[in-house]
Amino acid sequence: MMVPLALLVLGGLAAAVAPRVLTRSSWPDREPVLGLWVWQCVVVAVLLCCVLAMALSAATAWQAVRDHVFAPAPRGVQEAYALGSYESGAGVVAVLLACGGAWTGAMLLREIRDARLRRRHRRAELRTRAPQLPGEERTEGDRLVVLEGERPDAWWLPGTAPRLVITTAALRRLNGRQLDAVLEHEQGHARARHDWLLHCSAALAGGFSRVPVFAAFRDQVHRLVELAADDAASRRYGRLTIALALVELNEERGVFGPCARPRGLVPQRVHRLLSPAPRLPVARRMRTVAVASLVPLVPLLVAFVPGLSTLR
Known part of the structure; x- marks a missing residue:
């Protein structure tokens, strides 16, 4: 039972410490x-x-599970875990963790269902606001839809037939290069499949709102995907272009000025684009990728060390 306890302690420390360290660091804004x-x-x-x-x-709690878990293991590995000493407490822990896993799956399914309903509703609204005209043939390759609207806006509608929607007010406010930058921003979301990352983070935070790592994961994902899409657009059209496009699209929404929210994301994005911090050195980026990739291996190492010690 010592190994499961060690894993729970390790997971609890990571869930409590990692959000504090990452949210206080400035480098993710430079490398979203x-x-x-x-x-x-x-x-x-x-x-x-x-x-x-x-x-x-x-x-530890049930022999039938033990036989299945250790069936592929060589002889002597099972004894290294000393599983027969804490059957009663182990059963409670296993049931609680299984309930947590089932709840996570239910939250993910709920998030996917709600996302599909929202997407279906928005597509129905899109068909109402932009109906197919007599004699018009719309194919799956038609990804751009222009809507009549007084508010400048543009968004990507994911799905089996993704659509990029833009209002006529946005077409009037943006020049050609700014419009291309906005389209590239939305396509950056689509290429990176940010919608799936948003769904997973929302499901974990919705199911375990009191777990710091999941709540912070949701908040940071919402922020970092926008910064990443901004960078994708700025690489082709320049930071000033996408910054001016953001101002044109959001100026009438009250996100700028003295009455705006002090921590609003759009002003932060514009400031970041206009006053860019230098990117991290390549060597540091590679080290960070390598270290982060090793983090999920730590629980595996803790779990398999007793068994591997018997194979010497």
């Missing part, structure tokens, strides 16, 4: 894609701690 990767590695490590602790606790 790298920041997203680090956050994903931390969350995967926490989930692995829970899954491995559940499997070993269940193996």
Whole structure:
């Protein structure tokens, strides 16, 4: 039972400490894609701690589970875990972790269902506001839809037939290069499949709102995906172009000026684009990727060390 307890302690420390360290660091704003990767590695490590602790606790509590878990292992590995000493407490831990896993799955399914309903509703609204005209043939390759609207706006509608929607007010406010930058921003979201990352983070935060790492993961994902898409657009059209496009699209929404929210994301994005910090050196980026990739291996190492020690 010592290994499941060690995994739970490790997962609890990661869930409590990692959000404080990452949210106080400034480098993710300079490297949002790298920041997203680090956050994903931390969350995967926490989930692995829970899954491995559940499997070993269940193996401690029930012989049938033990036989299945250790069936592929060589002789002597099972004895290295000393599983027969804490059956009663292990069963409670295994059931609680299994309930947490089932709840996580239910939250993810709910998030996917709600996203599909929202997407279906928006597509129905899109068909109402932009109906197919008599004699018009619309194919799956038609990805751009222009809507009549007084508010400048543009958004990507994901799905099997993705659509990029832009209002006529946005077409009037933006010049050609700014419009191309906005389109590139939205296509950057689509290429990186940011919608799936947003769904997963929302499901974890919705199911476990009191777990710091999941709540911070959701908030940071919402912020970092926008910064990453800004960078994708600025690489082709320049930072000034996408910054001016953001101002044109959001100027009438009250996000700028003395009455705006002090921590609003759009003003931060514009300031970041106009006053860019230098990117991290390549060597540091590579080290960060390597270290983050090793984080999910730590729970695996803790779980398999007793068994591997018998194979010497």
